[in-house]
Amino acid sequence: MHLKIFAGADAGxxxxxxxxYRSSHALVDQQTYEDNEDVEYRPGQELLPQRPSxxxxxxxxGVFVIVARFST
Amino acid sequence: xxxxxxxxxxxxxxxGGCANLTSIHRVDAIGSRPNQAEAIFIDAKQRAILTSxxxxxxxxxxxxxxxxxxxxEAPPDAFVAMSVGGSGNLGYSGSANPNVQAGGALxxxxxxxxxxxxxxxxxxxxxxxxxxxxxxxGAISKDEFIIQAARDQRAMVAILAIEQxxxxxxxxxxxxxxxxxxxxxxxxxxxxxxxxxAADDKxxxxxxxxxxxxxxxxxxxxxxxxxxxxxxPAPADPTYAAVQACLAANTTLQQAQAAAATSAQNLTWIQGxxxxxxxxxxxxxxxxxxxxxxxxxQQASAxxxxxxxxxxxxxxxxxLDFPEVEMMCMVQLRKDKPDAALTAMCLEFVKAxxxxxxxxxxxxxxxxxxxxxxxTSDSDRLRAYLAAGPDTPAANWQALxxxxxxxxxxxxxxxxxxxxxxTLSGIVSFFEGLAADQRSDLLGVIx
Numbered sequence: 477m478h479l480k481i482f483a484g485a486d487a488g489x490x491x492x493x494x495x496x497y498r499s500s501h502a503l504v505d506q507q508t509y510e511d512n513e514d515v516e517y518r519p520g521q522e523l524l525p526q527r528p529s530x531x532x533x534x535x536x537x538g539v540f541v542i543v544a545r546f547s548t
Numbered sequence: 549x550x551x552x553x554x555x556x557x558x559x560x561x562x563x564g565g566c567a568n569l570t571s572i573h574r575v576d577a578i579g580s581r582p583n584q585a586e587a588i589f590i591d592a593k594q595r596a597i598l599t600s601x602x603x604x605x606x607x608x609x610x611x612x613x614x615x616x617x618x619x620x621e622a623p624p625d626a627f628v629a630m631s632v633g634g635s636g637n638l639g640y641s642g643s644a645n646p647n648v649q650a651g652g653a654l655x656x657x658x659x660x661x662x663x664x665x666x667x668x669x670x671x672x673x674x675x676x677x678x679x680x681x682x683x684x685x686g687a688i689s690k691d692e693f694i695i696q697a698a699r700d701q702r703a704m705v706a707i708l709a710i711e712q713x714x715x716x717x718x719x720x721x722x723x724x725x726x727x728x729x730x731x732x733x734x735x736x737x738x739x740x741x742x743x744x745x746a747a748d749d750k751x752x753x754x755x756x757x758x759x760x761x762x763x764x765x766x767x768x769x770x771x772x773x774x775x776x777x778x779x780x781p782a783p784a785d786p787t788y789a790a791v792q793a794c795l796a797a798n799t800t801l802q803q804a805q806a807a808a809a810t811s812a813q814n815l816t817w818i819q820g821x822x823x824x825x826x827x828x829x830x831x832x833x834x835x836x837x838x839x840x841x842x843x844x845x846q847q848a849s850a851x852x853x854x855x856x857x858x859x860x861x862x863x864x865x866x867x868l869d870f871p872e873v874e875m876m877c878m879v880q881l882r883k884d885k886p887d888a889a890l891t892a893m894c895l896e897f898v899k900a901x902x903x904x905x906x907x908x909x910x911x912x913x914x915x916x917x918x919x920x921x922x923x924t925s926d927s928d929r930l931r932a933y934l935a936a937g938p939d940t941p942a943a944n945w946q947a948l949x950x951x952x953x954x955x956x957x958x959x960x961x962x963x964x965x966x967x968x969x970x971t972l973s974g975i976v977s978f979f980e981g982l983a984a985d986q987r988s989d990l991l992g993v994i995x
Contacts, residue, residue: 479882481898485906539902543895545882 706867
């Protein structure tokens, strides 16, 4: 069990790679997953990545953070 | 008798090969319930491995899982050399002499030495193990364990840095070992006496053979030593007595030769046994060896002390600046069933941390851009180069000259001129007086 934080800023692309953690869950920032089709909703903010990896562009002047929790 | 001797020697040999005489491998139960917990002691020389079974909740909602937990104590910094020697009852049985015995003895010598542990090593060994102990005892939770491990790591880096920095100020220390252990020696005098006795016995037997041979030669000079001569002389015949005397002399000679052969065999055997013995095993318990534990004998200068103190203060400040909130959030976010409100706060905290770090890097980047904008001339480039880094401008200048190889083509007078300026302004002024190609060579090294 460990955490991995993916972060980007100022329109930078953030790529979260789950390829080697296919069976584990990812906990994603609530404010950013609402319109994200790359994750499946789970109760209690627990999400499952739909793809081995997905890329999100950070907002201009802001940051984009993905906090992933891997069980393996 | 020979069997007894061999048995004694074999027993000693077996003892010599028995490492359990001085080593440890025990398993002790801890707690009242059977198989609840164990402490395993193994050698090197001794360390403890604590084990405990805990019923932990199944994250998938199943029955509790029986999990084995353990803490392995760091082994002591000791090495032990053990030697075992000895002899059993040593002796032999001669044909006429009483048994010759050499006293048996067993000698076990165990010597050991320890070397100095640095504070970092001590911290590493102790803190990790104590944290494990607290966890296995239920004094801290898994969350606290993770945070404490992070604290330990920070403290370790800090102490290692401080230890290396302050080593120059540390007086020499000495590690005193316990010296060699005492041992019981075997009895070389008795073995030597046994060899001497066997040799004397053989000499006596050889002399007896010579005497018997002479007697037989005399007795057989006039008659034939035939136990059944034909015709058999009458008992009153003088020849009869001579034949009987010759037969008796022959019998005595054969007995003496057999005794001498046995004696020679015994002497050979005991000499072989004595040659394989190791004597003088007494090691004593006198003064221990002294091993230097490091450090410096010269007093550090005041400038060195002040510089070291300043760096140590920075390290301590960094070490004490432990991100407790960040660590708490890391623990919270990695939980299987996190608290929803706390998780939301921690996600905000992570985003804020990323934002703060982004802002810091932006500010740093802007500073570099401003600095780059001010560097326009060759002199500015050189000035920036000489002022950068921990070394003085003069040291950087000398390094630059060495790196460029520009001095190799110059005479002593010109080399002296290059080395003359020692201040930043003096060096830049000298640089501005150089020819364009020379300035270009130097700036080419700066890049």
